[in-house]
Amino acid sequence: MPFHIPEPSEYPHYAVVMKGIVKQFPTVLANDHVDLYVRAGEIHAIVGENGAGKSTLMNLLYGLYTPDAGKIHINGKETLIKGPAEAIKAGIGMVHQHFMLVGPLTIAENIVLGEEPLDSWRFFDLKAAKKRVRELSETYGLHVDVDMRIEDIPVGTQQRVEILKTLYRGANILILDEPTAVLTPQEADELFVVLRNLTDKGKTIIFITHKLNEVMAISDNVTVMRLGKVTGRIPISETSPRQLANMMVGREVLLRVEKAEKKAGEAVLAVNGLHVKDNRGLEAVKDLSFTVHQGEILGIAGVAGNGQTELIEAIAGLRKKEKGKIELCGKDITHSSPRDIRELGLSHIPEDRYKHGLVKEFPVYYNILLGRHYLPPFSKNGFLRHKQVYERAKFLIKQFDVRPPSILMLAENLSGGNQQKMVVGREIDYQPRCMLVAQPTRGLDIGAIEYIHRTLIGLRDAGVGLLLVSMELEEIFSLSDRILIMFEGEFMGEAKPGEITLEEIGLAMAGTPLAEVRKTEAASAGKSETTRVES
């Protein structure tokens, strides 16, 4: 049965109908006559590449923008949403990708924040707050300990708190923006159970994602967007990830990276007994040792915040090392400056491109210069040679397909994917011997991901040693030659991508050493069939 496009008379059965939505930004038409039909009580996924306009559409629904044209019907009633306050009044809640919670406050306090129950003296009534939060959490099966502080609970629980927050404000329609980006596979599964629970209780869920397997696993219907337009609308039962990917990108894509077997060469990066502290002064990396060889990608899997950031920053020279030794191509770089480390052949695609990777106020060509601004041919006797810089920048943005291809544009005006391509291009142009690659495709669309993956594999085949850190398990699986699983600053085990299952890696990421995971599995072997992940 194809997707049913409702007549206006059927709108009362639909939680959200957006009709003919147009939103023009100064340079782009973000939404070009977009129609969205979300039935009451369903989980509706919106998928699309970055810049496809899905976030804009949701921001319009949540009242953060006003549409230039088009109408929004909520539960069959035409509604004008002028701001988030009105959206909340109309029963719409949004859970942003990054949580907006107050660390030192408890779960109950966070949930009622802004609409606190008051006692007869008009003071904050904590008891009533706790009671109401407990009731809510029981009604929807979102179990939380209301007295725990936000800073002490895992990300998965924080997300529940965010969901509870929207429910507390009376939301019937929940918008979730990339909700699984920060979760382990187990936590994601738990989230899906929660979402099902919510729809059983009559809530409607709109789910933005670019992970196709999640769309397949959880949603009822899916709307696919590309370049501001809807390119497909289909019930989940009738589609496949491949078809969705085609609709998203408009062409066939490789969901898996092709990569030849390759023998690793000599060691390029050797880390020995490394200890690093985080910004709070707590030990974030605990006695880690590993080696990256020429022509190999060593992947580090793990949930965000388990010391990966500190590890990468320590190697790059951006963070102090407490103990241990780091060698790059046989030279001790434990206490070297970032500049010296770069000059020895280490380049670095940073995890947070806005913070470390680029200067957003600089034009593209200045960003491409970063790190080499003092080296020939770009500098001579302390003077910048703009002509050489321009030429190199033009060459790189062409080679790495940075769009729009203008080297004079400020970096902040590029889209995320193009900023990343610029950073990747610059770091590859160093011709490194070893490369630190952190979250290389975070927030990027399929087209850009594919391109960056192929580029990284190309580097590996050319003999560069790569250390890859990613929260995307799929990325780790498809790129790495070896995988290390990191939890709370320690390695839980090492595996080859073909020899470990998603379940095993998920358990290891949650803190069970891989050896133990396998032991328990061996014990219960035969009882359940686990799916092998091919690489």
Add this chain to the structure above:
Amino acid sequence: MSKGWQRIFIPLMAVVIALAIASVIILFIAEVPGPSTGNLWNDFWNQIGVRFSFLGRAFQAMFEGAFGSQFAWMNTVIRMTPLILTGLAVGFGFRAGVFNIGAEGQMAMGALMATIVAVNIPGLPMFVAIPVCMLTGMLAGGVWAGIAGFLKAKTGAHEVISTIMLNWIASNITNWAVTAPFATGSGTPKSPEIAVGAKLPILFSIEATFLSYGIIVAVLVAFVMYIILYKTSMGYEVKAVGFNPYAAEYGGIQVSKNLIMTMAISGALAGLAGTLESMGLYYRFYGTLTSGKGFDGISIALIGQNHPLGIIFASMLISGLRTGSNQMQFIGVPKHIVTIIQSIIIFLVAAERMVRTIMGWDRKKKVKDGLAKSAS
């Protein structure tokens, strides 16, 4: 409108608005009782007419006082010289993301040290004495600001606090110097006159008023600062640190070294401002030599949008307003009106966001930024 044009438009618009507001004030304070005709209506129109003609004369006087004659020009340029340098000092700091509020103290220290040297080198030829004194003044200002840079880089002490405190220390040191060990004569505390060889040659003079080569030095320094900021690797590093210290560090730039160096350069410029005042205008150190010119540097850097060329024009504007205000006073407009104009200009330039919002340049971007922040 492109970013470059906005940078010019904002200060210009600020000046226009400030003059408009000043006009309203002048219209009200004008003491011009028109002849009474016994007819209220006619009286009213007379008043209006007289007041507007007064306003016209006031601005005419101001303009003529600042730029209307060779003598006026000369006075404006004399005042401009130290302002260019303190403006460059603060502006260069802003480029690197530091707020050097201590140009006043650096200027005083520079002037004092240069004067001490200049007094004690009689008989030295000009081509040795002048560079030696200038370098001394720059070094003194640079060291004074460098202290704040060092404290920031090593301990994280905020430069606004430390430079303000250093201002007081400098003020007390210089006041003590010209009242006790280095004092001469009576009346205003002052140092002895500097050696002949250390006096800057005179470019131009009318009667007893003279303009030294100091202005040439100041403009040349502005040009050099332009080259440094836009054409060198060092300028690249300074700007990178100013915009995003994390990315700068990632790109192999030593942020703390850069901070200290930027502060030192900034202080050297302020020190040079004081030195030129001593060597080219007063020929000695006065306790009142700086008299707020270091703080003026902040306004000038803001109005000039931290661009060396903009800073030259901003200095000309401010010194023109001040020089012209004397003339304006003769026809009965209090001098303070100029302070009001200057304050409004600075207010509007500093509140750039306001102008941007009024012009609608910012609205979409702000929403987008907010979302990007909440989404990333």
